[in-house]
Amino acid sequence: MGGRDLSRINIGLMGLGVVGSGVARILTEKADWYATQVGRPLVLRRALVRDLNKPRQVELPRELLTTDPREILDDDEVHLVIEVMGGEHPAYEYVREALLRGKYVVTANKEVMAKHGPELLDAAREAHVDVLYEASVGGGIPLIAPLKRDLLANAMTSVRAIINGTTNYILTQMSREGWDFDRALQQAQALGYAEPDPTNDVEGLDAAYKIALLASLAFHTHVHPDDVYHEGITRLAARDFRYARELGYAIKLLAMAERSNHGVQVRVHPALIPEDQPLAKVEGVYNAVELTGDLLDRVLFQGPGAGSLPTTSAVVADVIDVALSIIRGVSDRLTWRGDLMLPVRPIADLTTRYYLRLVVPDRAGVLAQIAGCFGRNEISIASVIQKETHEEDQTAELVIMTHRSLEANMQRALRQLAELPVVREVGTFLRVEG
């Protein structure tokens, strides 16, 4: 960066959607304040868009807009690239090239950082710049900087998080209103909380990217999102929430990472949580992350996990930090290293408690056969409750809670239960956490 004019920090903004418009607007509206904080003006020099004529939530001078990424990447006067396009391609290629050309990068892109983080962090280090990505997880909630700095004295042992606002909103409505999944999803879509194609959210992929990032930071390793076990929320029934509540639990889509002697276990799935735990009380589109370390016990961070302005809050904090690094000619400020190569354990190795809902004939001897199946698979039943009986087809619904058991055994038992003539339907199967 030597020799360049640093009397102002020139920014190339890539993407002018919901987040990009917020960033552009706030950088403009608060320009004086940020200049005071940094000591130099932060100047928006160019904004990359797909369509020059599309109406936007922010008014920018026409000459700032471009459809050509080269006008940012080839411009030596651009010190800093903000990437808020989303999606893997071409965002990954742009971020990579920006770093290789000695530009600092601030990105909100969870997919790019989860899949390509190690390569991009290495590229930044070699080019003596930085890539910061606070906005990629948890919107406005500080999570990445705390893991990289404030909690660094700890050996972290677990991360448990509600980090997808769309699914938490849907689950909150299913629980509160007694709605089924489809109705709750439709409402979430009508309110703009869910995409027209909600797959990434409801199948747990979005949460898998985010927990891969948090687990990598917490455990100083690299967890690739492909190694994150994930299950979505589409198969939950309204009555599961009722049964869970009767047992003293809430149902949440949890993203979890645990450190053990043998590696890390990283997973996303709906789970029962005791209703007196803080995570059970996180409602609507809010996010919360609970971090456990050897020194500090548990800390909980909670706040708005998405939205234009909360995400802008995180992006601009990174921008101010980077601007300071540019001015002082430093990089790779944070000491965090991700060089422990910890294996990611398969879900079959998990040991936890389980909730299982089964539909069976309402007659004697049925429970003995089911209990026998559990017993043969070394699973100890903690309680069985007969919930509802349907007189017309003479069936009953059983809710079974197990003691701590091995997932591999539980999966084998589920397959065997499905084959038992007395099991009409294997309903919802959920892990119990905490």
Next chain:
Amino acid sequence: MGGRDLSRINIGLMGLGVVGSGVARILTEKADWYATQVGRPLVLRRALVRDLNKPRQVELPRELLTTDPREILDDDEVHLVIEVMGGEHPAYEYVREALLRGKYVVTANKEVMAKHGPELLDAAREAHVDVLYEASVGGGIPLIAPLKRDLLANAMTSVRAIINGTTNYILTQMSREGWDFDRALQQAQALGYAEPDPTNDVEGLDAAYKIALLASLAFHTHVHPDDVYHEGITRLAARDFRYARELGYAIKLLAMAERSNHGVQVRVHPALIPEDQPLAKVEGVYNAVELTGDLLDRVLFQGPGAGSLPTTSAVVADVIDVALSIIRGVSDRLTWRGDLMLPVRPIADLTTRYYLRLVVPDRAGVLAQIAGCFGRNEISIASVIQKETHEEDQTAELVIMTHRSLEANMQRALRQLAELPVVREVGTFLRVEG
């Protein structure tokens, strides 16, 4: 610092009590890991104690111990001083001298930083070093670094916190067990959660230091602890918790700071909070801080607010950060500035809702006189509930909730009520927040 040997970072530790012992033990036990993170070993070179022969929770080689502060302050090989002595004097003088002599400082001292922060931050800047103090508020919960960095894009509007574990434990027990203050205090003392002289905690002084620090950071100003209005919890009665619960509230010792156009309002007092708010659910010795900004809405940080290891977590995070600054020859890394000179508004300017418990004769006409007093002072009553009647002395207890009113008016009304012949006793008076 130029010319000095930086192949290792030499630390002078001042104070070897509960926190100091934790810091010394963890720096020793995790020396290899921290050396990997920093790139150089962190070496404990000297520890200042009052009594060389006192038994301690940590085993240190005898030659490391000294009773002479000069052996740390005069030692040019000490790069970094950790001050965990507590109390204003002589900690303030030691921190000041260390900075003036070009040593970086990490301190856990809320009193010193609340009273002398601006002078010490200036001294650090002039000497091209830093003074970090994450451990001074909220134990292991990251609060100061997030305010200095992660939330910097926001104009913060409020801080609401439970930041004194002793009083939160006492209030939790009073609420859960129906105990009076004295009994709950005795139990807290027996468990080591309260000091033999609990004044600083139960009168709200400790919380006043901490909210002064948080308010200064959030609003880029300096709030002196003398300007923080504070009320303690000693006058609360067990039945206030019962009445509050019936009305849907919890009672907590809240530390609050709010930004208005005219300045800041900073205060510590017990308050009613709606029981569905996150702060109402923070129990026992836990701390929680809720920050509101213009971009990110609300974020909540929750965790262990005290204790040897959580505090060590914060101290060592600062130490690692400072070690990196020393190695790279940088200082004053964080862009945060406290140069807005905002006036602190008197409590008389506050507008909020109020809870008041009165003992009155159980007869007709009483309420009219009380309501008249409120009316003359421009206070609108929201509800009056007659709680208990005592047949023997023919008195009744009234719980009055007001609409939003000016504190000055409320205080005048309280003085006038105390003079009314029909008021036997002005019981608990509490502000209602949220």
